Amino acid sequence: MATDLYRAVYLRVTAAWAAATERINAEYARTLATMMQDSPADLQREVDDAASAIDRLLLLLTPDIRQWAFGVERWYRSKWRGAVLAATGVDLQTMLGPEDMAAPLESHIQWNVSLVRDVSDQIRQRIGNAVFDGLRNRTPARDVAKAIDEAVGLGRARSQRIASDQLNKLSNALADERRREAGISRFKWRWSHKVHGRREHIARDGKIYADTAAGADEAEGVLPPPEDRPGQLPYCGCRGQAFIQF
Numbered sequence: 721m722a723t724d725l726y727r728a729v730y731l732r733v734t735a736a737w738a739a740a741t742e743r744i745n746a747e748y749a750r751t752l753a754t755m756m757q758d759s760p761a762d763l764q765r766e767v768d769d770a771a772s773a774i775d776r777l778l779l780l781l782t783p784d785i786r787q788w789a790f791g792v793e794r795w796y797r798s799k800w801r802g803a804v805l806a807a808t809g810v811d812l813q814t815m816l817g818p819e820d821m822a823a824p825l826e827s828h829i830q831w832n833v834s835l836v837r838d839v840s841d842q843i844r845q846r847i848g849n850a851v852f853d854g855l856r857n858r859t860p861a862r863d864v865a866k867a868i869d870e871a872v873g874l875g876r877a878r879s880q881r882i883a884s885d886q887l888n889k890l891s892n893a894l895a896d897e898r899r900r901e902a903g904i905s906r907f908k909w910r911w912s913h914k915v916h917g918r919r920e921h922i923a924r925d926g927k928i929y930a931d932t933a934a935g936a937d938e939a940e941g942v943l944p945p946p947e948d949r950p951g952q953l954p955y956c957g958c959r960g961q962a963f964i965q966f
């Protein structure tokens with residue numbers, strides 16, 4: 721599902737920048753060869769044109785982000801239903817719907833709208849730096865083209881990290897919301913087993929936490945809430961699992 725978000729949304733923006741690089745490279749080479757004007761207006765316009773075409777694309781991506789988020793909700797809802805059914809024999813199917821999750825869905829949709837814009841702005845900034853620093857230093861066109869490729873490549877790599885992080889953040893938010901909705905105020909920390917895991921998250925693996933300090937119970941091994949929640953910190957892949965003691 722992270723790949724779906726990457727392909728349907730982020731990749732389209734990085735691909736649009738990649739498609740614009742040929743014209744920007746050609747304009748750079750032309751400007752460098754004819755350095756008559758003090759202001760390279762045509763080169764600026766080429767970068768601006770690419771950016772405004774991509775700005776229009778960004779507006780079209782919101783429905784795709786929305787569709788992805790609702791797909792994650794559907795998937796998580798069926799997992800939650802299955803887990804509750806297995807644990808309690810109660811089938812919640814008719815009682816659960818996407819409307820219960822409106823708040824986390826909306827906030828994650830808006831979050832992704834701003835993240836994808838930020839990815840695009842960062843690529844634009846890097847391309848702008850490459851061409852205008854290039855002109856100032858009379859950098860050969862092929863070196864500038866390489867720097868532009870790198871700018872797009874960095875955007876692509878960042879997008880992949882964001883898409884996987886966003887999937888984890890949205891599924892944790894949905895898990896938290898479903899758990900609270902069910903009146904369960906305890907969760908088990910599940911470490912992601914990602915390489916370079918945070919030391920304190922590895923230490924929390926398998927421990928039981930309460931939502932509030934008042935809900936902690938030392939005798940039962942229920943700890944007060946940790947400083948950060950599962951999946952909350954950047955690129956944290958940990959999960960919180962609803963916990964009930966029968």
Ligand SMILES: [Zn+2]
Nearest residue numbers: 921956957958
């Ligand atoms: Zn973690």
